[in-house]
Amino acid sequence: MxxxxxxxxxxxxxxxxxxxxxxxxxxxxxxxxxxxxxxxxxxxxxxxxxxxxxxxxxxxxxxxxxxxxxxxxxxxxxxxxxxxxxxxxxxxxxxxxxxxxxxxxxxxxxxxxxxxxxxxxxxxxxxxxxxxxxxxxxxxxxxxxxxxxxxxxxxxxxxxGRSRNRKRQVFGRMQRARLYLEGHSDRVVRISELADLTSFSSWYFSKAFHALYDESPQALSVRLRLERAGHLLRTTPMMVGEVAAATGFDNCCSFARAFKAHHGTSASRFRAAAGRQAGIDGATEELYASA
The missing domain is CATH 2.60.120.280 (Regulatory protein AraC)
Incomplete structure (x- = not known):
């Protein structure tokens, strides 16, 4: 070495x-x-x-x-x-x-x-x-x-794949596609993009991806975008409409429905709850610091 x-x-x-x-x-x-x-x-x-x-x-x-x-x-x-x-x-x-x-x-x-x-x-x-x-x-x-x-x-x-090397090659390509979805959680990613990235047909890619990760690439993309939305609401002062645009949603209505279905609450209530929790965590840290 x-x-x-x-x-x-x-x-x-x-x-x-x-x-x-x-x-x-x-x-x-x-x-x-x-x-x-x-x-x-x-x-x-x-x-x-x-x-x-x-x-x-x-x-x-x-x-x-x-x-x-x-x-x-x-x-x-x-x-x-x-x-x-x-x-x-x-x-x-x-x-x-x-x-x-x-x-x-x-x-x-x-x-x-x-x-x-x-x-x-x-x-x-x-x-x-x-x-x-x-x-x-x-x-x-x-x-x-x-x-x-x-x-x-x-x-x-x-x-x-029949051989270990073939399985590794296929999995490596699928992992690249998964990383691509994580790295582009600010927008909608087309299946054709992922198929081109992996050099598979769109049909084969979708089938193999679902078999490996137990969800479709479209479902994973939506989940990653909504998780990013939650992070933005917790950590930035962006308005709800701005968060929707920053995570690839065309309008606030579709974003509101998807956000509530995933997080179980509206975006505004999610932000308010995150703010209260941050206040509790900050007060706890001050208490321990002064003890």
């Missing part, structure tokens, strides 16, 4: 080649990493916050968040003023070796991990960074990452 590639203090690191089959990469304090190398990459926010932009969309990263991308995604990682994000880029050989070791592998997607696992992954990442390059130093990190993704590995085994 060669030394980690690192970007910090506003520096842009253009990462276009892998010097080894597994390369440690990181960014901190407004550092930016642009991955153009044909590599699978996985990123973990270990401190502060940041953003990741990719061909699937734009995603906020907070401590404990992880994201993984297929080689076509070309992610751009941006860290906040106090942010630290570590990553690992892998070529096809490293992924194949991991599949042979773990009977699972790594897949595109996103999720959260508890603080103790963040610390453990950081320690393993540092050990891999200092490794001798024989592949043994990175293996514990790869296996820990695979454990982190065990739920995705179980879902991947449900994918159509």
């Amino acid at each position: 060669s030394a980690a590639l690192w970007a910090q203090r506003g520096h842009l690191l253009q990462f276009d080649t892998l010097s080894t089959s597994a390369q440690c990469v990181g960014a901190s304090r407004l550092g930016v990493v642009q991955v153009t190398a044909p590599a699978f990459s996985i990123w973990i926010q270990v401190r502060g916050d940041g953003w990741i932009e990719s061909r699937e969309g734009r995603f906020r990263m907070r401590r404990g968040d992880w994201m993984a991308f297929e080689k076509e995604s070309a992610p751009l990682i941006q860290t906040g003023p106090k942010g630290i994000c570590i990553g690992l880029a892998l070529d096809a050989r490293a992924l194949d070796e991991l599949q042979a070791l773990d009977d699972g592998g790594l897949y595109a997607g996103r999720g959260r991990i508890p603080p103790r696992d963040v610390r453990a992954l950081l320690r393993l990442w540092r050990e891999a960074q200092r490794g001798s390059g024989d592949g043994l130093s990175v293996r514990p990190l790869l296996l820990q990452l695979a454990i982190m993704q065990r739920d995705l590995a179980a879902r991947a085994r449900r994918c159509p």
